Amino acid sequence: MLNLLIPRLQVATIYDIDLDGLAASGIRGIITDLDNTLVGARDPDATPELIDWLENVKRRGFQVVIVSNNNLARVQAFASPIRVPFIHSARKPTNAAFRKALQLMKLRAEEACVIGDQMMTDVLGGNRMGLFTILVTPISPQDEGFFTKAVNRRLERAALYWMRK
Template sequence: MKELEWRLLKKLIPQKSVRSIYEIDVQALWDTGIRGIITDLDNTLVGAKHPEATPELLAWLKALQTIGFRVVIVSNNTRLRVSRFSEPLSIPYIFRAKKPGNAAFRKAMSIMSLAPNETVVIGDQMLTDVLGGNRLGLFTILVTPIEPGDEGFFTKINRRIEKAALLWMKRRGMMEWEDRRP
């Protein structure tokens, strides 16, 4: 049973954990062969209730573009929320993605014309972003949620499950990354 538990929980463990997207060394990602970024929107790029990009985010996205990264926003949120954010930035997006399901991640890679070994997933949830990316063999980066109290019903449930999984992993010495969540 322990081997099965480990295999299942391993899918929740990101390859990297950072406080925010701004701590990610994007040049190092590029140097390892990563060419595309699948990113969550709410509480990853901006707070869940913020309709547009901050000046800091615009600069980060410009840096990605300068390096040569392709970016697709993949969100479980509605078309209205995701399109209002993404379209002014001319970033392709997938709404109601049903993460951690495979379809949206595969579609995002198809949009970017990239393979799993060339793609990173960045998100704030282990049960959607990390699990979905890991299931397809993508490099996964977990960020601390920008505004963790400002979330929907299902996200709040996911956060409780996440907290229990983190505690379980920590007690068994299974975490190979530092949990920086508040």
């Protein structure tokens, strides 16, 4: 079970991801979390840096889908202006939203990666589906919701402790 919490790659930010390396390994699609992965949890809009990164990703031939546990209003308000398809209320780490994202991109699991800031949702869900998982450092952990702080981050710390042993 603990192996399912280990990402294939860990980076500080999305900007540190080697896109050429992903493409060389056969990755053609990116499933990404929103809050604390692309922008801070309370940031309503994409930053100019993020918009440039997304344009670069698309120019390189990657497809992108945002998969978020957040509600429709939050995800739609963020994703629509930057024209990125999205799945809201995803219930990660369950498989349904990951499957739906793969269907939207018309890709198999081995052709996509998941980028997220949480081991208990993004990494666990992605690994269970056979996706290449990338864990980023949360952008603004002080703005995380109660459940993330009280439950997920505590479970992550416990898992990391046991993995180090």
